[in-house]
């Protein structure tokens with residue numbers, strides 16, 4: 001038998017989580033998150049959450065280095081809070097799929113008795129047999145195979161969990177049933193648990209429709225949480241638009257990519273050049289942006305070298321920290337909300353009017369500053385081609 005706390009660390013979606021007061025209905029999520037971020041001040045939470053979202057956005061099915069520690073419980077809770085706040089069906093689906101697939105892989109490694117314990121925790125009506133029981137014979141090409149299993153599940157639970165699994169062989173009529181219990185193989189039982197976990201992440205949608213604005217506003221007052229939230233949205237904007245202007249926009253020695261920078265970046269660079277102090281958020285944005293273009297560290301440090309409070313060591317550390325964490329530059333929506341969009345000031349046509357998307361056959365507004373460069377480069381290449389023709 002497993003220690004139930006160990007089990008909860010591995011599988012925080014188990015109802016027994018409540019026994020360990022990680023969070024319950026009486027807790028204020030704001031206070032809870034504040035305390036949590038102060039408990040992990042080194043960005044470990046942010047790193048784990050980003051890793052998860054990045055993998056989900058890339059449709060990766062497994063995460064290397066999955067850890068079953070205390071933070072695994074927090075990760076689960078934060079993911080659910082984030083999905084509620086984001087209120088975005090495609091994102092919820094991706095996270096739900098990835099999380100439930102990881103769970104499936106982990107459960108397959110568990111002993112039969114542990115899977116039984118998990119089913120009990122889930123309050124499923126399960127019968128467990130050790131040694132396994134026989135429940136029929138499968139005859140195929142004159143070969144006889146005795147069917148045996150350690151598990152039977154009540155048909156009502158079976159139907160509830162298998163409701164969204166459409167395979168023919170999972171239909172109740174295609175499974176052996178006796179006294180109201182379905183004979184089920186461990187792998188199939190785990191597949192049903194996977195489905196339970198997947199739905200846990202989608203339940204938010206049924207709760208109260210749109211996520212409460214007040215709740216969201218409150219949580220976004222926590223700087224670390226806001227950082228995670230903004231970064232996910234920026235990443236999603238990039239992902240969504242992937243991509244009709246698939247241009248290599250990395251830094252190349254000798255080429256001048258900065259001529260294609262959007263106004264929001266140009267404005268910050270200009271301030272830096274003039275030796276004006278940049279706000280914290282401007283510094284972050286420019287660092288994420290230049291990192292995303294693979295600018296060499298020295299070039300980025302140079303940008304900050306004119307600041308009145310320039311500290312080379314600190315700047316180096318911050319650039320590398322952001323790179324390691326894979327922070328994505330903010331999206332246009334976020335920059336607008338931070339008053340960092342300079343479309344009007346520079347009277348920039350792309351930023352103000354958007355562009356025509358051939359892929360979608362419609363006019364689109366610009367969603368991300370990195371697209372601005374891709375669009376500029378695409379248009380530039382068209383011009384060159386025309387001249388050559």
Ligand code: SF4
Nearest residue numbers: 262264332341342351
């Ligand atoms: S529209 Fe986007 S890219 Fe253009 S200035 Fe505003 S934030 Fe920057």
